[in-house]
Amino acid sequence: MKKALRIACVILSAGVFLICAAGCIEQKSPDEYGYVMLIGVDEGKMKPFHVSMLLQRGADDDEGDTAGPLIAAECENLFEAVSLLESGLPFSLTLSRTSAIVISEAVASGGKAEELLDVSLGIVFIRYHANLITAHGRADAFLRRLQSGLNKNLTKLEKGFVEFSEETGYVPVVTLAQFYDLAWSGAGDVIVPLGAKEFADEGEARPAKEKAGGMANGTPGDRNAGTIGALAEEGVIYAVDLLGEDTFLPGYMTREDGLTGGMMGSAVFKGTRMVGVLNGTHTQALLMATGHFRHGRMHIPLPDGKKISVMFTGKGKPATTLLLYDEPLASFKIDIHAAIEQPAGVASYSRQELRRGIEGYLEGLLREIFSACKAAGADVFSLGKAAVVQFDDARRWEAYDWEGAYTKTRAKFTVDAQIVFDFTRSRVE
Amino acid sequence: MKLNQGKIGRQEIVCAVAITACASGIFTPGSQTLYANGNPAYISMLLSAGLALCVFGLLVRAMRRTGAHTLWELLRFGLGSVAGRIAATFYTLLFILSAASLLSRFTLLLGQFVFPLTPGWNILIYLLAAACVPAWLGLEGLGRAARLLGWPMLFSLTLALILAAGNYEPYRLAPFPGDSMPGLAGFGARGTLFFLPALLGLLVVAKGAHGLSNAGKAGYIANAVSGVLAAVCRLCLGMSYSYKDLAQMHSPMYRLATGFKAEGYFSRLDVLLVFGWAMGGMLAAAFYIYAASYLYTNAFGQEDIRPSVAVFSGVAGAAALAPHLQFAPPEAVMAFLSAYGYILMVAPLLMAAMIARAHVKRRRRARGGAV
Numbered sequence: 001m002k003k004a005l006r007i008a009c010v011i012l013s014a015g016v017f018l019i020c021a022a023g024c025i026e027q028k029s030p031d032e033y034g035y036v037m038l039i040g041v042d043e044g045k046m047k048p049f050h051v052s053m054l055l056q057r058g059a060d061d062d063e064g065d066t067a068g069p070l071i072a073a074e075c076e077n078l079f080e081a082v083s084l085l086e087s088g089l090p091f092s093l094t095l096s097r098t099s100a101i102v103i104s105e106a107v108a109s110g111g112k113a114e115e116l117l118d119v120s121l122g123i124v125f126i127r128y129h130a131n132l133i134t135a136h137g138r139a140d141a142f143l144r145r146l147q148s149g150l151n152k153n154l155t156k157l158e159k160g161f162v163e164f165s166e167e168t169g170y171v172p173v174v175t176l177a178q179f180y181d182l183a184w185s186g187a188g189d190v191i192v193p194l195g196a197k198e199f200a201d202e203g204e205a206r207p208a209k210e211k212a213g214g215m216a217n218g219t220p221g222d223r224n225a226g227t228i229g230a231l232a233e234e235g236v237i238y239a240v241d242l243l244g245e246d247t248f249l250p251g252y253m254t255r256e257d258g259l260t261g262g263m264m265g266s267a268v269f270k271g272t273r274m275v276g277v278l279n280g281t282h283t284q285a286l287l288m289a290t291g292h293f294r295h296g297r298m299h300i301p302l303p304d305g306k307k308i309s310v311m312f313t314g315k316g317k318p319a320t321t322l323l324l325y326d327e328p329l330a331s332f333k334i335d336i337h338a339a340i341e342q343p344a345g346v347a348s349y350s351r352q353e354l355r356r357g358i359e360g361y362l363e364g365l366l367r368e369i370f371s372a373c374k375a376a377g378a379d380v381f382s383l384g385k386a387a388v389v390q391f392d393d394a395r396r397w398e399a400y401d402w403e404g405a406y407t408k409t410r411a412k413f414t415v416d417a418q419i420v421f422d423f424t425r426s427r428v429e
Numbered sequence: 430m431k432l433n434q435g436k437i438g439r440q441e442i443v444c445a446v447a448i449t450a451c452a453s454g455i456f457t458p459g460s461q462t463l464y465a466n467g468n469p470a471y472i473s474m475l476l477s478a479g480l481a482l483c484v485f486g487l488l489v490r491a492m493r494r495t496g497a498h499t500l501w502e503l504l505r506f507g508l509g510s511v512a513g514r515i516a517a518t519f520y521t522l523l524f525i526l527s528a529a530s531l532l533s534r535f536t537l538l539l540g541q542f543v544f545p546l547t548p549g550w551n552i553l554i555y556l557l558a559a560a561c562v563p564a565w566l567g568l569e570g571l572g573r574a575a576r577l578l579g580w581p582m583l584f585s586l587t588l589a590l591i592l593a594a595g596n597y598e599p600y601r602l603a604p605f606p607g608d609s610m611p612g613l614a615g616f617g618a619r620g621t622l623f624f625l626p627a628l629l630g631l632l633v634v635a636k637g638a639h640g641l642s643n644a645g646k647a648g649y650i651a652n653a654v655s656g657v658l659a660a661v662c663r664l665c666l667g668m669s670y671s672y673k674d675l676a677q678m679h680s681p682m683y684r685l686a687t688g689f690k691a692e693g694y695f696s697r698l699d700v701l702l703v704f705g706w707a708m709g710g711m712l713a714a715a716f717y718i719y720a721a722s723y724l725y726t727n728a729f730g731q732e733d734i735r736p737s738v739a740v741f742s743g744v745a746g747a748a749a750l751a752p753h754l755q756f757a758p759p760e761a762v763m764a765f766l767s768a769y770g771y772i773l774m775v776a777p778l779l780m781a782a783m784i785a786r787a788h789v790k791r792r793r794r795a796r797g798g799a800v
Contacts, residue, residue: 017558125542127687127688127699128684128687128688129687129688129689175688177688180674181601181670181671181674184671184673184674185601185671186673187600385598385603386600388600388603388604389600389603389604389605391603391604392604392605392607393467393604393607393609394466394467394468394604394607394608394672395466396604397603397604
């Protein structure tokens with residue numbers, strides 16, 4: 001009898017324990033959650049931030065031609081945003097599937113990204129491998145542009161974006177973990193993909209282009225470094241200001257249809273503050289120098305004024321050396337495959353001429369990007385990584401003024417392009 | 430006597446001690462101190478495990494020479510009944526604190542990242558039950574559970590390290606080694622606090638592991654496994670985050686598990702992995718509680734170990750809850766213990782071992798003289 005009572009007690013306690021532990025009390029089914037797929041962060045009017053969230057809900061309804069509802073609230077931080085938004089929703093929000101955080105240009109250039117992201121994101125269940133994106137203009141406007149019948153399943157957006165980056169190199173891929181790492185370790189700076197609404201609304205001008213004047217304002221690389229540094233102190237400087245180049249930037253491409261929001265180019269950060277913008281071509285070249293380039297097409301100008309389409313394929317990490325003199329000297333050796341996609345158009349050039357032309361173009365482009373980013377104080381070539389490994393003591397590294405040394409750094413770029421005429425190497429095929 | 434000891438084989442005891450030392454070496458060190466001067470934690474972990482092994486070896490030798498079968502017998506033989514009991518009480522406290530630090534770490538981890546809306550004490554109750562029940566069942570139950578869970582735990586740890594491999598960048602280990610040689614040695618010595626208690630626990634229950642000889646071999650294997658695993662984990666963490674970033678994390682292993690690059694299936698594997706690690710942590714806490722109870726029962730001539738297990742589980746739970754209720758001990762005390770705790774831990778042991786060996790020598794000489 002006593003034994004039976006004991007067994008009954010054990011079974012009862014185990015039952016109660018399992019019921020509590022397995023979530024049978026206050027259980028929730030998946031349809032009681034709103035899955036936040038993208039978070040947009042803008043400056044608020046009454047409070048520091050205006051946080052908007054694009055949800056993966058309502059995609060199945062008959063009328064719905066949108067990816068899901070966009071909800072927004074002004075708040076002090078992410079915690080408050082979730083609480084405020086939930087107060088007006090019939091379900092709970094979960095941020096565990098968030099694939100990207102989009103920060104507006106105003107927030108990023110004001111250095112407020114640090115204020116927002118300086119919380120343990122694990123507490124709100126945002127995974128550290130979510131992507132970071134900077135929006136040219138407002139982040140909520142960019143998110144609204146992603147609501148489309150073409151984009152009903154937002155869960156596939158991240159995959160598509162990563163594939164686009166790997167196939168073209170027009171945008172980098174930066175996760176929150178990488179942003180945290182580089183922004184606070186001092187071993188380099190990040191470039192973050194740049195998103196924007198792609199087409200101007202009816203009657204709306206394209207102010208940035210008109211303001212900058214595009215290519216007409218000068219040839220690439222002839223800008224004064226001091227002027228760029230001063231501009232960077234004031235706020236964001238654009239590719240047009242940096243390098244006199246405004247093609248391959250979102251909002252400046254004449255394409256029609258598709259999603260009205262797009263991503264092209266990258267935002268240059270110095271620490272946690274956005275200081276500039278690079279276009280798609282600059283981003284490709286920069287990714288080649290940092291070893292993150294997989295594939296991408298460029299249009300290379302030839303001496304006779306024609307442009308040829310070349311498909312580049314990265315050949316692993318470039319060899320980077322840094323000599324820490326008073327004026328540090330950096331050298332990059334980049335190996336790359338270059339498949340000529342229009343062989344008939346270059347029949348008048350020898351292979352050697354073509355090779356020299358392509359290598360010269362890339363080396364020139366890299367030199368220009370390096371000077372522009374150096375003037376803005378952004379170590380986007382991650383030379384800090386090559387500097388830190390030359391120290392054996394953390395205290396000595398912290399005492400060393402790497403930021404000051406970086407502004408005096410000279411760089412030498414050597415590109416070794418392996419020219420291929422084979423059509424089958426072309427991505428078009 | 431109701432000591433719930435039984436007899437377990439070498440595989441069981443190796444698993445129990447390795448899981449205990451691993452859990453302490455990987456999850457309990459405070460990041461702020463560990464990464465204050467660069468990223469050499471993976472070197473200092475190996476040093477710590479090596480130093481713990483040296484102390485363990487000395488103790489095993491001394492026990493063999495003096496004929497002591499357990500740590501309590503060595504303490505009594507070397508220091509006498511009264512001082513031996515004081516030392517035994519000190520080591521009982523050490524085991525309880527080791528269990529409490531594991532409970533506290535996992536309460537914090539689960540409370541912050543898995544159950545953010547649940548109060549700490551609520552989580553702790555579940556964890557404490559998971560630690561108290563195996564300790565109550567005794568060494569045999571503990572050993573068998575450890576043998577059963579050893580491989581899955583090793584799998585969950587290595588899976589996390591493999592899936593996170595996409596984020597590894599060797600430059601993050603720089604500056605290399607990061608600290609001066611005396612600094613590294615100091616960190617290595619302090620780190621013995623994480624590895625030695627598990628080995629001392631093994632010496633406390635050596636009778637249940639088929640004697641000192643078997644326990645000695647088990648200790649060497651378990652310490653080597655846990656030292657290498659802890660160092661590998663620190664190396665992987667060091668390649669994933671800069672030391673400045675790591676110094677601000679209270680649960681770096683969890684951060685590692687949330688940063689897998691693979692999209693889809695593995696993106697939210699962190700919660701499952703954490704539960705695997707928590708099981709290992711609670712088994713380690715159970716081993717500490719059992720060792721504390723066994724030592725106390727031996728030293729103070731108790732007949733039944735179960736009241737001690739119940740009381741020490743409660744004490745460990747209260748100590749684990751204290752920091753969550755803002756009752757943490759003064760910082761000066763914690764800083765002193767963190768800096769010199771290893772000396773306090775090792776000194777009585779070495780003293781007992783040396784005196785005991787001197788006794789034996791004197792006795793042998795006296796016998797030789799008589800002959």
